[in-house]
Amino acid sequence: MRPSGRALDELRNISMEPGYAKNAEGSCFIKCGDTHVLCTASVEERVPPFLRNSGKGWVTAEYGMLPRSTGSRMGREAARGKQQGRTVEIQRLIGRSLRALVNIEGFGERQITVDCDVIQADGGTRTASITGAYVALYQAFDKLVEQGKILEVPMKGQVAAVSCGLYKGNPVLDLDYPEDSNAQADANFVLTSNGHIIEIQGTAEEDPFSEAQFGSLFSLAKKGVSELCAMQREALGI
Amino acid sequence: MRPSGRALDELRNISMEPGYAKNAEGSCFIKCGDTHVLCTASVEERVPPFLRNSGKGWVTAEYGMLPRSTGSRMGREAARGKQQGRTVEIQRLIGRSLRALVNIEGFGERQITVDCDVIQADGGTRTASITGAYVALYQAFDKLVEQGKILEVPMKGQVAAVSCGLYKGNPVLDLDYPEDSNAQADANFVLTSNGHIIEIQGTAEEDPFSEAQFGSLFSLAKKGVSELCAMQREALGI
Amino acid sequence: MRPSGRALDELRNISMEPGYAKNAEGSCFIKCGDTHVLCTASVEERVPPFLRNSGKGWVTAEYGMLPRSTGSRMGREAARGKQQGRTVEIQRLIGRSLRALVNIEGFGERQITVDCDVIQADGGTRTASITGAYVALYQAFDKLVEQGKILEVPMKGQVAAVSCGLYKGNPVLDLDYPEDSNAQADANFVLTSNGHIIEIQGTAEEDPFSEAQFGSLFSLAKKGVSELCAMQREALGI
Amino acid sequence: MRPSGRALDELRNISMEPGYAKNAEGSCFIKCGDTHVLCTASVEERVPPFLRNSGKGWVTAEYGMLPRSTGSRMGREAARGKQQGRTVEIQRLIGRSLRALVNIEGFGERQITVDCDVIQADGGTRTASITGAYVALYQAFDKLVEQGKILEVPMKGQVAAVSCGLYKGNPVLDLDYPEDSNAQADANFVLTSNGHIIEIQGTAEEDPFSEAQFGSLFSLAKKGVSELCAMQREALGI
Amino acid sequence: MRPSGRALDELRNISMEPGYAKNAEGSCFIKCGDTHVLCTASVEERVPPFLRNSGKGWVTAEYGMLPRSTGSRMGREAARGKQQGRTVEIQRLIGRSLRALVNIEGFGERQITVDCDVIQADGGTRTASITGAYVALYQAFDKLVEQGKILEVPMKGQVAAVSCGLYKGNPVLDLDYPEDSNAQADANFVLTSNGHIIEIQGTAEEDPFSEAQFGSLFSLAKKGVSELCAMQREALGI
Amino acid sequence: MRPSGRALDELRNISMEPGYAKNAEGSCFIKCGDTHVLCTASVEERVPPFLRNSGKGWVTAEYGMLPRSTGSRMGREAARGKQQGRTVEIQRLIGRSLRALVNIEGFGERQITVDCDVIQADGGTRTASITGAYVALYQAFDKLVEQGKILEVPMKGQVAAVSCGLYKGNPVLDLDYPEDSNAQADANFVLTSNGHIIEIQGTAEEDPFSEAQFGSLFSLAKKGVSELCAMQREALGI
Known part of the structure; x- marks a missing residue:
């Protein structure tokens, strides 16, 4: 039923380097x-x-897309002289998601900026950004530990994100672009590895949807995030 | 327990003119x-x-705050030459919330811009904006009907919004600023009069929170939106 | 003769809160x-x-209009990323008018920003802004006195402003929008309560006008400002 | 008494090329x-x-200062990315002053932009700009006449401008920078060759000043503008 | 002698995908x-x-660097609201270099925008951009040929670019960052496959240098460009 | 053969004040x-x-053109809110050219900004700017010497610039606008008085050109710069 042939609760092929x-x-x-x-x-x-x-540190995030990461070329934000509303919205979300798990008293007066730049886009760029940002941030903290500047990675947990949606009447996990652009509703879930909520954003694209439907999206998201967190740990060797 | 002395599930005093x-x-x-x-x-x-x-129309929204609507003066966005990320995020939310209920084929090639300007702020400006925007938009459509330009108000339902949060361990309805700035979690619910979801945004301000806690916020929101929708109908005389 | 039915030398209904x-x-x-x-x-x-x-303080002013304060919607300056020439001109005028009466050595190293935001416009927004700004500024100084931070309100006099114009050949006081948009000439007078000049700006909208005509506008302005100053004192209880 | 040794009612050396x-x-x-x-x-x-x-034309004006036209270098407006408030105010004044005398139905659908760029500044740049702009504009119209595109110069009169001020208690004509920066009051007069008002802007720099003092400035201005208009005619050979 | 151990006339390892x-x-x-x-x-x-x-087409180029392509993070141009002078200079150079070889009458009224985004920087980003841009542009033209929209690739020749410099007294080919930041002089050569000049830019970083030294840089560049052109042809299979 | 009737190796009439x-x-x-x-x-x-x-100083340059320095009016950069790419490119070139000859340790912690503003344009504005900028900078240094703030002019040599090009098949010196807009190639040479290279920029406007042709342009440039340097010395009386 899905354009990609995936099962309803199946993630795309994921790799993290x-x-x-x-x-x-x-x-x-x-x-x-x-x-x-x-x-x-x-x-x-x-x-x-x-x-x-x-005595506290800060973690912030910025987001961008290469002009031809998308199907048709987008104007370059630097050339137009301002970031689009969507860009601002996404980078604020990434920043909040990371800060929710970071102990800002645990790495001195340092600022860590996480840049998420989309090289190629096929739906779900903001959730991929959060999932990858966790790995990059962990690695940066780990380097500070290695350098003896801090004693341990100052993060209280692990975060990953995934989008779910109602597509042709069914709840599906990890929307790609063909699904995303035809979904009746979609929601982005930023969750911890144990399924707790860091941020939820759900939007009706067509008709308003019910609390029960929202619940079914949530269940898919917990499954997906759990799998993504396992891959993060594997990538980081932790 | 609440700074204002309100019950946990009690809205503030609301008026709509x-x-x-x-x-x-x-x-x-x-x-x-x-x-x-x-x-x-x-x-x-x-x-x-x-x-x-x-043959289609468009509904969009803009949001602003007077510089001294807040406790300490904010710089004027027009003077700084750009809108803040928060402003952009809010006005996009208001616009999506209204468009979700509007039949864009039902009022000709017209654009309706809903401006939400905060004269005084004490928490919940984005949800108050959505609730008031519905009334303003309805009135504008009604005027087109009166003028004979369209046959009926092209809206499929009614929308209002409210914020809920975890405050000192309890789920509370309609956060004011003293609550909002100390909440463990808060969520904005944009719902129809029958409790369906148009948009949900939930954020952990401190620790991640559970699906059950999220559910209790949702219940409060449905009660609050139901009451707000009744007040909207009364204000509009419909 | 005037669209509003007012006498030639009659102010509009004025209230100050x-x-x-x-x-x-x-x-x-x-x-x-x-x-x-x-x-x-x-x-x-x-x-x-x-x-x-x-050891000196500073008083400055900013001016804005809500997008739909006017008959047809204006673009929001914050969204366009810059203030219009007219806005800049007006806020500079308000600032100069206030500073002309303030003793900047009399309130310590503090900055007071007076924001004048037009909620609804029907002509004369800059003069109304100056008249109201005096009241707001006086109240802010008075609060510093009450708090024991300064000994007295550091203002050397009282200021109000009004526009006059040549409308259908007659000099008239306090132009409203229908008059303003059809005046042959108009002038804004920023005067002290004893009729001295803080700022005068007169402009021919159609043909150049004579010194005698300008004199008749000045006379009207002195009458109007005198009445406005009385209302300011009443509003402030001084 | 004047730093330059000029008589109270004496213009500076003027040349127009x-x-x-x-x-x-x-x-x-x-x-x-x-x-x-x-x-x-x-x-x-x-x-x-x-x-x-x-069927109508348009006349507009722009104003700029070379960065080192002044005693200490000013930042270049193009580099800062915006025109200052003072610049905007001045170019709007120049434009209004010219349009007041132009018959906009008399030169077809053409736009004439008058640029006034200050090469060196010693006070009175806005009034010098207006006086010179008239000559440049006249010449441009005259060229259209020569080319047979219009029948006559579409201007109803002649305009020049001068500043006057109260300096050490005396009314003086045509302030230079040392006077301007120490004046108690100054006023810019944009007048026709027969002394009618196109635009008047008077400002108290120190204490508010009286109607009688304003009158004495006006008298000086009429003398100065009359002389400037004669020089304009001589320069243009009309 | 070179930090990388390369011979004076040796390119870095090059790959094109x-x-x-x-x-x-x-x-x-x-x-x-x-x-x-x-x-x-x-x-x-x-x-x-x-x-x-x-009936003519257009080719233009834009250039950007990811914020952390460099050794220390650069501010994101989109966030600062403008492109740096260096960015503008480089993208103008890339555009001119491509247009010099394109027959703009040979591909209809189409615009081709070549985006060069630096993922990682170690010196020579502008010359690498030009060399890669040729391949991307050729491929785009070839696709138009395949689609039957044009008959042949409308390019009169082949272009590649390389930098050369005086490093520790010796002329060297293809500067990397450690060399570039210590060179006495450097020059960028944009040449055709037969060694003709499209653009040359030479700059003394320390003392001015002689015509003979410039000649030795030119000789290296011709060798390097010749090799790069061979790799372009191999990558494109032409 | 040249539109101006000049010999191939003849500069325009030059004056420096x-x-x-x-x-x-x-x-x-x-x-x-x-x-x-x-x-x-x-x-x-x-x-x-x-x-x-x-302990070091800095020399920087800015460049601008008056809006009507050119044949048709250009928009004012200050009004458009940004400098064009061409402007940025030119002012960076001027700054580099001056800094190449200045001993930045020789005039204390001072910044010297050289502004080059084009009053009238007929080709070669960037090279004229560099040639004139040298004189202005020398004079400023000389003034510091006179004031006893530094002991000697901290410049290691003398710089001037000129453009050469291929026009109707011939190499010509000092292109004016009619030549510049029809040249097959042009190059700007920034050279010292003894013919060493500070900066060279050569561009094919039509077909790529040969190293030999480039050499003939270089020879003309050396002659022209030598003459310009003599005029600089005469203007400065050194």
């Missing part, structure tokens, strides 16, 4: 089917003004 | 406690380029 | 007929760089 | 003492959208 | 040592306004 | 035929952040 970017303290090139995102984590020895002399 | 703005086709000055938002709906006899000659 | 904005140190919601402006005065414990360690 | 700019349809390099402004008038065979198919 | 980007009409992922650039060519069925109804 | 700008520390109004550029050098007692406490 930590350390892809030679220059960054942490990085992960994540592929979810034909959606490819390069996530890098950059450590800087400074914090934003509101945290100076607080 | 349709027709507040003399110049607009539709308007509503909504007060949710000390949160005051002026919503106006402006009808224009043109549509964005992607809808020209399609 | 000090303290309208719960969050601001000073505020005034001023209505001049159908022109409604919310003025707030925000006190900050800092000054611009050029005044640091000077 | 029409045709200075080889490429422009009209131009004038005006020197008022050490204030030097290059004014060019550019004719384009198109009008702004709001005038298309109206 | 055409067709890397699934969505683009043409693409090439080029690696010159640790400098990695993704080049995509996007065909659109429209031209800029100045070419409408001319 | 140092000290043209009353307010600047150094200045030069340079005329190369009908190309007129005002260059000013402004000394500020501060350096950019990256040089603070380094």
Whole structure:
């Protein structure tokens, strides 16, 4: 029933390549089917003004798409002189999702910026970004541990994200673009490895949908996130 | 237990004044406690380029806050030369929420812009904006009916929004600012009058929270939206 | 002869509501007929760089219009990414008008920003802004006195503003929009309560006009400002 | 008494060189003492959208200062990405002053842009700009007449501008920078050759000033503008 | 002598992967040592306004760097709201280099935008971009031929680019970052496969250098470009 | 053969007027035929952040064109809110050319900004800017020497620039606009008085050109720069 032939509760082929970017303290090139995102984590020895002399660090995220990552070319945001609303919305979501698990008192007055750049897009770029960003961030923290700058990775848990939706009347896991653009409803779930909620965003694309339908999407998401978290651990060797 | 002394499932004092703005086709000055938002709906006899000659109309929304609507003065977005990420995120949410209920083939090639301007802020400005925007938009459609330009109000249902959150361990309805800034989790629910989902956004402010806790917030939201919808109907006399 | 039926030297119905904005140190919601402006005065414990360690304070003003304050919707300046020339011109005028009466050595190194936001427009928004801004600013200074931070309100006089114009050959006081858009000439007078000049701006809309005609506008303005100043004192209880 | 040794009612040395700019349809390099402004008038065979198919033309103005026209270097507006409030205010004034005398039905659907660029500044740049702009605009119209595109110069009169001020208690004509920066009050007068008002802007720099003082400034201005208009006619050979 | 151990006239390891980007009409992922650039060519069925109804097409280029392509993170241009001078300079160079070889009358009224995005930077990103851009553009033209839209690839020749420099007194080919940041002079050569000049840019980084030294850089460049052109042909199978 | 009737190796009429700008520390109004550029050098007692406490100074350049310096009016960059790519490219070139000869340790922690503003354009504005900028900069340094702030002019040599091109098959010196817009190739040479290279930029406008043709342009440039340097010395009296 799905254009890709996948089962309703089946993720796309996923791969995660930590350390892809030679220059960054942490990085992960994540592929979810034909959606490819390069996530890098950059450590800087400074914090934003509101945290100076607080002993706390900061984690923030930025998101971008290469102009021809998509089916038809998008204008380059740098050339137009501003980021689109969608871009801003997504990078705020990634940042909140990471901060929810980071102990900001655990890595000194440092700022870590996680950049998620979409090299190729086929639906689900924001959830792939979050899943890959966790790996890049973990790697950057791990490097600080190796360098003896901090004692342990200051994260309280593990986070991954996936989208689910109602497609042709059925709840399906991990929408690709052909599904996403025809879904009746879709929801992005940012969950911990034990299924707790960090962020949920659900939207009716056509008619409003019921609490029960939302529940069925949630169940799929828990399954998907659990699998993604296992892959993250494998990629990181933890 | 709540700073305001309200019961856990009690809305703030709500008032809605349709027709507040003399110049607009539709308007509503909504007060949710000390949160005051002026919503106006402006009808224009043109549509964005992607809808020209399609026979369809468009509904969009913009959001703003007066610089001193808040406890300390915010810089004016017009002076800084760009809208903040939060502003963009909110106005996209308002627009999607309205479009989910509007039949865009039912009012010709017209664009309706709903402006939600926060005159005073005490938490919940985005949900108050959506609730008031529905009234302003309805009034604008009704005016088109009165003028004989369309036959009926092209909306498939009724929409209102409310925020709920976990505050000191309890699920509470309709957060005000003192609650919002100390909540463990909060969620915005945009629902129809019969409790179906248009948009849900839930965020852990401290630790991730469980599906059961999310369910208790949802229940409060359905109660609150039901009451808000009754007030909208009363304000509109429908 | 006037569209509103007013006498040539008659102001519109005026009301001033000090303290309208719960969050601001000073505020005034001023209505001049159908022109409604919310003025707030925000006190900050800092000054611009050029005044640091000077012992002097600063007063500045910003101006804005809600998108649908006018007969047809204007684009939102924040969305377009810049303030229009007219906006800049008006807010500079308001700022100069206030600073002309303030003793900047009399309230320490503080900055007061007066925001004038037009909720509804029917001509004369800049003069209404100045008249209301005086009230908001006075209230903010008075609060500093009450808090024991300064000894007295550091203002050397009282200021109000009104527009006059040549309409159908007659000099008239306090133009509303129908008059303003058909005037042969109009002038904005920012005067002290004893009729001295703080700022005068006169413009020929059609043919150049004579010094004698300008004199007749000036006379009307002195009458109007005198009445407005009385209302300000009544509103402030001084 | 004046730093320059001029009499109270004496203009600076003035020169006007029409045709200075080889490429422009009209131009004038005006020197008022050490204030030097290059004014060019550019004719384009198109009008702004709001005038298309109206048979009417448009005249507009832009103003700029070279970064080191002033005593200390100003940041380049193009590099900062926006025009300052003062710049916008001045170019709007120049445009209004010219349009007040132009018959916009008298030169077809053409737009004339008058650029006033300050090469060197010593006070009074906006009034020098207006005086020079008239010459440049006249020359551009005259060229259209020569080319047979219009029958006569479509201007109803002649305009020049000058600033006057209260300096050390005396009313003085044509302020230079040392006077301008110490004046108690100053006013810019844009007048026709017969002394009628196109635009007046008066501002108290220190204490508010009286109607009588304003009158004395006006008298000086009429004398100065009369002399400037004679020089314009001489420069143009009319 | 070179940090990399290469011979003076030795290129880095080069690889070119055409067709890397699934969505683009043409693409090439080029690696010159640790400098990695993704080049995509996007065909659109429209031209800029100045070419409408001319029967001619247009080729343009844009350039960007991922924020952490470099050793320390650069601010994202989209977030800062403008492209840096260096970016603008490079993308103009890429565009000119391609247009020099394209017959713009040979592919109808189409615009092809070549995006060169630096995934990882180690010196020579602009020359790698040009070399890869040729491959992406060729592929896009070839696709139009396959689709029967044009008869042949409308390019008059082949272009590649390489940088040369004076490093520790010796002329060297294909500078990497450690060399580039310590060179006494460097020059970028954009040449055809037969060694003719499309663009040359030479700059003294320390002392001015002689015509003879420039000549020795030119000789190296011709060797390098010749090798790069052979690799382009191999990658394209032509 | 040349439109101007000049010999192939003949410069235009050149004049340089140092000290043209009353307010600047150094200045030069340079005329190369009908190309007129005002260059000013402004000394500020501060350096950019990256040089603070380094004991070093900085030289930078900015470039602009008056809107009607050209044959048809260009939009004003300040009004459009950004500098064009061409502008950015040129001002970077001017800055590099000057810095190549300045000993930045020789004038303390000062910044000198050289502004090159084109008053009238007829081709070759960037090379005229560099030639005039040298004079303005020298004058500013000389003033620091006179004031006893530095001991000698901290420049290691002399720089001038000229463009050469292939026009109707011949190499010609110092292109004017009619030649520039029809050249097959053109190159800008920034050379020292003894013919060494500071910067070279050569571009094929039509077909790629040969190394031999490039050599003939270089020979012309050396002759032209030698003559320009003599005129600079004469203007400066050194």
